[in-house]
Amino acid sequence: MNRFLLPPALLCLAAASNLCLSATAQDVTITIKSTPPESDSSASDKAPFTGNRPAVDVAILLDTSNSMDGLINQAKNQLWNIVQQFAKAKKAGKTPQLRVSIFEYGNSRLPAAEDYIRQVVPLTDDLDKVSEALFALTTSGGDEYCGAVINEAIKRLDWxxxxxxxxxxxxxxxxxxxxxxxxxxxACKKAIGEGVVVNTIHCGNYDQGVRGHWQAGASLAEGKFLNINQDEKVVHTHAPQDKIIIELNAALNKTYLWYGGAQQRRAYASNQAQQDANAGSGLSSRAAVKSSSVYSNVGRDLVDTYDDDPAAITKLKADELPEELQNLAPEQLLERIQAMSKKRAEIKQKLAEASRERQAYVAAEQAKQPAAPGDATLGDAFSEAVEVQLEASGFEVEK
Incomplete structure (x- = not known):
């Protein structure tokens, strides 16, 4: 039972189907009726979890020295393909709570006293913020200190x-x-000692990567040594489903009820639209992620926040709500949120179906084409490591 004071204007929220209240002149007691937790009998014995959702924390450390423009472009173009791999994972039937962090290193614009390292974004579930951070990266010559940036990620992030x-x-x-x-x-021994696997991705010749100790670093931290061509162009396949996916994505955006200060609300909405635009021809991959529970805006959007914790809505001030909702009676506000939640669920279902049809179409088209030789990209490197390592952590990954 959660006990706290409510603003008078929000007392009626407790009339919702999942809230009960008893009130005195002194306080209000709210009891949240919860449904029994989902059974975790299907989870691996070696991989229990105690929270509401299993956790996945991913730190991406990118060399942003002069020669790495191709790497940064691949990261921008393949972010949503990479995130899709985590959206396909479940533990005890639950999609993980995914948090991503970005570090850059080796950029001469960064302070030498800090080993040319910068935490671009901490571990966050705000995937639009991660995309925004990637698209803001630029390259400049510098010294690349792998041990130092790994150590900084281990030390600074709230794993x-x-x-x-x-x-x-x-x-x-x-x-x-x-x-x-x-x-x-x-650094690598410290990482695995903290339970953090380190996968190394060498950009360039494989043998050079081995000689340059990239393989040794991965081995020390129980990760994979991977090799890519950072200048390989990323090709997005067009499909008949793209048009409907774009339309559904636009409809989905209209279901978000951003809250916080007025400037903050505008920033959330603007950034969601900007990251759609940044995705470019890869918008279908981004939209597929947005149809999943990996794309969550708890603490930013009324619908996701209400679905996660109905009582959290009662703690908001009127001026933190979207302008069109600020003058609603509490029961009307709740009805609007619930209606929007239902509408979003319907759109997400259609979007997920269209994304699956698109994936099947692309796979069939690719099967018709002769295998074309090509070097691995950043997205390929993630694919090679993620599925195996997720399964080792007790996740089931949709094929």
């Missing part, structure tokens, strides 16, 4: 303490892995 969470670092670059003031052996 999940969930038992058997999937905690992972992907570090990508092309200079020798042993540069800088901190020995990579120390």
């Amino acid at each position: 999940s303490g969930e038992p058997n969470a999937y905690r992972v670092i992907f570090i990508a670059g092309n200079e020798p892995f042993d540069q800088g003031p901190l020995d990579f052996h120390t």
Whole structure:
């Protein structure tokens, strides 16, 4: 039972089907009726979890020195393909709570005293913020200190303490892995000691990556050594379903009821639209992610927040609500949120169906074409590591 004071204007919210109240002149007691938790009998014995959703924390460490424009472009173009892989994972029938962090290193614009390292975004479930951060990255020559940036990610990020969470670092670059003031052996051993796997992605010749200790770094932290061509062009296949996916994505955006200060609300809405635009021809992949529960805006959007914790809505001030909702009576506000939640669920279902049809179409088209030789990209590297490592952490991954 949660006990707290409610603003008088919000007392009627408790009339909702999932809230009961008793009131005195002194306080209001709210009891939230919860449904029994989903059974976790299907979860792996070696991978229990105690929270509402299993945890996945991913830190992506990108070399942003002069030669890495291709790597950054691949990250921008393939972000939503990468996130889709996590959206397909479940543990005990539950999609994970995905948090992503971005670090850049090796950029001469960054302070030498800080080893040319910058945390671009901390671990966050705000995937639009992650996309925004990626599209703001630029390159400039510098010194690439892999050991130092791994150590900084381990030290600075608030990694999940969930038992058997999937905690992972992907570090990508092309200079020798042993540069800088901190020995990579120390950093990689510290990472795995904290339960964080380190996958290394060398950009360039495979043998050069081995000689440059990228393979050794991955081995120390129980990760995979991966090799890509950072300049390989990313090709998005067009499909008949793209038109309906674009239309459904636009309809989905209209169901978001952003809250917070007026400037904050505008920023959330504007950034969602901007990241749709940034996705470009990869919007279908982004839309597929938005149809899943991996794309969540709890703490920013009324619908997601209400679905996660109905009582949280009662704590909001009127001026934190969208302008069109600020003058509604509490029961009317609740009705609007519930109606929007139902509408969003319907759109998401249609969007997920269209995305599956698109995926089947693309697979069939690709099967008709002769296998074309091509170098691996950043997205390919993630694909090679993620599924195997998620399954090792007790997740089931949809094929």
